[in-house]
Amino acid sequence: MAADLLTGKVAIVTGAAQGIGAACARALAEAGAAVVVADLDGAAATATATELATATGMTVASAAVDVADAAQCRALLAGAVAQYGRVDILVNCAAVVVMKPALELDVAEWERIFSVGVYGAFACSQAFAQQVIARSSTGAIVNISSITAQQSAHGRAAYAASKAALDSMTRSLALEWAGHDIRVNAVAPSHTATDRLKQAIGEGKLEHDVIVQRIPMGRFAAPEEIADAVVFLCSDRARFITGQVLAVDGGYTANGGWIPLHEQIEIERG
Numbered sequence: 001m002a003a004d005l006l007t008g009k010v011a012i013v014t015g016a017a018q019g020i021g022a023a024c025a026r027a028l029a030e031a032g033a034a035v036v037v038a039d040l041d042g043a044a045a046t047a048t049a050t051e052l053a054t055a056t057g058m059t060v061a062s063a064a065v066d067v068a069d070a071a072q073c074r075a076l077l078a079g080a081v082a083q084y085g086r087v088d089i090l091v092n093c094a095a096v097v098v099m100k101p102a103l104e105l106d107v108a109e110w111e112r113i114f115s116v117g118v119y120g121a122f123a124c125s126q127a128f129a130q131q132v133i134a135r136s137s138t139g140a141i142v143n144i145s146s147i148t149a150q151q152s153a154h155g156r157a158a159y160a161a162s163k164a165a166l167d168s169m170t171r172s173l174a175l176e177w178a179g180h181d182i183r184v185n186a187v188a189p190s191h192t193a194t195d196r197l198k199q200a201i202g203e204g205k206l207e208h209d210v211i212v213q214r215i216p217m218g219r220f221a222a223p224e225e226i227a228d229a230v231v232f233l234c235s236d237r238a239r240f241i242t243g244q245v246l247a248v249d250g251g252y253t254a255n256g257g258w259i260p261l262h263e264q265i266e267i268e269r270g
Helices: 019-030 043-057 070-084 107-134 157-178 195-202 208-214 221-234 261-269
Strands: 010-014 036-040 058-065 087-092 141-143 182-189 245-248
Touching: 010 019, 010 070, 010 107, 019 036, 019 043, 019 107, 019 141, 019 221, 036 043, 036 070, 043 058, 043 141, 070 107, 087 107, 087 221, 107 141, 107 157, 107 182, 141 157, 141 221, 157 182, 157 245, 182 221, 221 245
Parallel strands: 010 036, 010 087, 036 058, 087 141, 141 182, 182 245
Antiparallel strands: none
């Protein structure tokens, strides 16, 4: 990505203390934006912001916020506007992941997944849109979805449903806010090599070889590859793109079968 692609822009990334969120914050800063690293874990957000500021030479601030609380979302946007005078970009990455059989999932877990991953994204987006409209400017929102919105898996009942809801909300907000020059898109990653994924594999909750076999490109995504797509959608290079969910998945969702091509050919040959 060009280093000056987002020069002069101000961006907020929620859930940005680690993983894909942190990669998005870094990529936005490297593209020239001032960035606010927002996360439920305020100490981790501060540590990430400090690291990114040193690495990129850009202005990177931090904020502790529970996006499930609308008042905190409004305060997050108001604080950024007070500090920088504007916010041009919002990346909603905050999410709660619970991998558990549906029969064992309780109401509190379901509600927390939705309150953070869906309502939190809405509350931040609403506060963002209000300040963009108030100053008659333009804005870009990117929601971090997941391929599970289309192709779920065991133990993902609530998480997959929340991402499907996020995709639908992306299209609805894009429709409503297009007239205000606010673009709303989403990026749907497949399995991405974050610390959380590596931990799940180490704990036996996911099988590395089974997943990789399902991905036509034969590997996990790097967090930076997801972030590159986010930067593109936030930039003027995507100025006529809104209401879209971009799969960054190495071909995962295009793959209609679990059997690799060379094995399928052998089967068909008999």
